[in-house]
Amino acid sequence: MEKKLIGVDLGGTTAKIAVLTKDGEIEEKWSIRTNTEDKGSHIVREIGDSVNQKLTELQMDNSEFYGIGVGTPGTVNYETGTVKGAYNLNWVEEQNVSEELERLTGLSIQLDNDANVAALGERWKGAGEGGANVVFVTLGTGVGGGIFAEGKILHGVRGAAGEIGHVTVVPENGYPCTCGKTGCLETVASATGIVRVAKDLAKTYKGDSKLVRLIQKDSKISSKLIFDYEKDGDPFAKVVVDRISFYLALALSHIGNMLNPEKIIIGGGVSAAGDALLQPVKTYFETMVFPTVLESTKLSIATRGNDAGVIGAAWLALPKDEETSL
CATH class of the missing domain: 3.30.420.40 (ATPase, nucleotide binding domain)
Known part of the structure; x- marks a missing residue:
């Protein structure tokens, strides 16, 4: 048995x-x-x-x-x-x-x-495919992560390894984070952070956009709604997705250049956007990483969900x- x-x-x-x-x-x-x-x-x-x-x-x-x-x-x-x-x-x-x-x-x-x-x-039975070097980033209410390197989960000296959400991606005039810093990835790439970015960018956007009109009416919006509008071709939604994709790719490029994992897997509720998120992040990521990392580290969406x-x-x-x- x-x-x-x-x-x-x-x-x-x-x-x-x-x-x-x-x-x-x-x-x-x-x-x-x-x-x-x-x-x-x-x-x-x-x-x-x-x-x-x-x-x-x-x-x-x-x-x-x-x-x-x-x-x-x-x-x-x-x-x-x-x-x-x-x-x-x-x-x-x-x-x-x-x-x-x-x-x-x-x-x-x-x-x-x-x-x-x-x-x-995800590393054992999901998108990581059993790899010995896999990083997982979860985009939900906050942003978290875990690092599996050389066949072991990394904890760090005080258990804080993998705090990917607190990588600084906006070094000047960033949003305050619950951790006490400003400009953390979590403030712009979490579900709430994406909405915050959209509302700020809408203040100065000059073009025509259904999403901007919703924001101006103070309607309730979500990260899912922003990605849905982006898929439907809303020009402002595309600006928002491009901005947060840049921030996420910047953080992931640091991870890629430092650890060179086989896979960096994006999970959490925001990852339900699928290719609408993955493709622009990949495009930026590929311009930011060392050539060897570009050839060997792949980005993918999580497959095991809850x-x-x-x-x-x-x-x-x-x-x-x-x-x-x-």
Whole structure:
């Protein structure tokens, strides 16, 4: 009997949980509400209870599993299995996640940052195609990332490796960022950042544009709407997409020139724009990178969507001598 894996992708709204084969194929998946009440003190217990209940339903016991991998927001201490500063979980103080979840389930626990596990999922079973050098950039409400280099996820000395959203792309007169800096990639290439750029550019745009008229009427717009208008040929939408593509390509070119990965994968909600985003980013990227990087580092859109997190989390629990898709 081949042992299986459990992956947990913990978010501020829901915790997604899945049972996977050791080859990374999802067999069962479900989700529970993330209960952030009482300083998030119920979260780990409710995940443990949900896992135990599901295994009972499936008539499976712990001997059939390698363990549980968990992706979580916040700063992860990889030696102690603790998490701190996950504010969307209401975890201000340090949480003993690994110890508590192991006590509840009886299974070994492996823990990592949520952006890192999404990177692992795309790298293992998605657009990364099992490559040893893959970078994942997620464009959503914020901008995050994970770096898989020489066959290992990079954490850095304090767990801050992969903070791609805080690469400076507007060195002068940039927007303020939640991190305290100005001009970060997150301020112009996140879903909210793209809307901010559009609203600012609309103030001085002189041509005819349906999108500009919507903005002038103070109508609600979204990054998706901007890309939809761009696909329909709206000239102002094309200006906006060109601007944010330049900023994103600039940040990705730094990553390419520094790390020379096989793939840089763009994921998150904004990546649903597909080629409307990928092609202009590629065009700029190709003018910004070292010739060897141009020949060897490819940009692509993520393929695993919301499943990337549970797949990457499950990979954490896989004994490294059992890896089958490298």
